[in-house]
Amino acid sequence: MIDLRSDTITLPTSEMREAMAQAPVGDDVYGEDPTVNALEERVAEIIGKDAAIYMSSGTMTNQVAVRTHTEPGDEILIDKNAHIYFYEAGGTAALSGVICSLISGERGVFGAKEMEAVISEKEPHTTIMRPVDLHLPRTKLVCLE
Numbered sequence: 001m002i003d004l005r006s007d008t009i010t011l012p013t014s015e016m017r018e019a020m021a022q023a024p025v026g027d028d029v030y031g032e033d034p035t036v037n038a039l040e041e042r043v044a045e046i047i048g049k050d051a052a053i054y055m056s057s058g059t060m061t062n063q064v065a066v067r068t069h070t071e072p073g074d075e076i077l078i079d080k081n082a083h084i085y086f087y088e089a090g091g092t093a094a095l096s097g098v099i100c101s102l103i104s105g106e107r108g109v110f111g112a113k114e115m116e117a118v119i120s121e122k123e124p125h126t127t128i129m130r131p132v133d134l135h136l137p138r139t140k141l142v143c144l145e
Helices: 014-022 034-047 058-069 091-096 112-122
Strands: 075-079 099-103 139-143
Touching (some): 058 139, 091 099
16 A cells, blocks of 8 residues: 655655755755756646746645635635645634635535535525625635545
């Protein structure tokens, strides 16, 4: 069995250690690491974008994405067992100031019907999106896994 839970579960081979020791290095904060630069350029090319950014973990990437698409006080719709909600130590609330409305999906995936049920439960007179009302959180993001 191959265990892909984390890069800390396995140890690098001697060949991997040698490659790391021989790799050119630079400070990625200043855009001077040739390996990181090459990775970002290659990913941007693959996905057809002008640029890409390397983030050191999936958790970091999730939190940056939530913060980018929301403002404090907003709501995100998310599966009740989603990594962003369940395994990231309340990061969405702590870092972005958003609340999570939980949906019972299947392994992080749900559809419009499930979203509408969650929203309508709170505001029975609405359909999929709530009316604009300063007393209600704005639903700004739907997170799927």
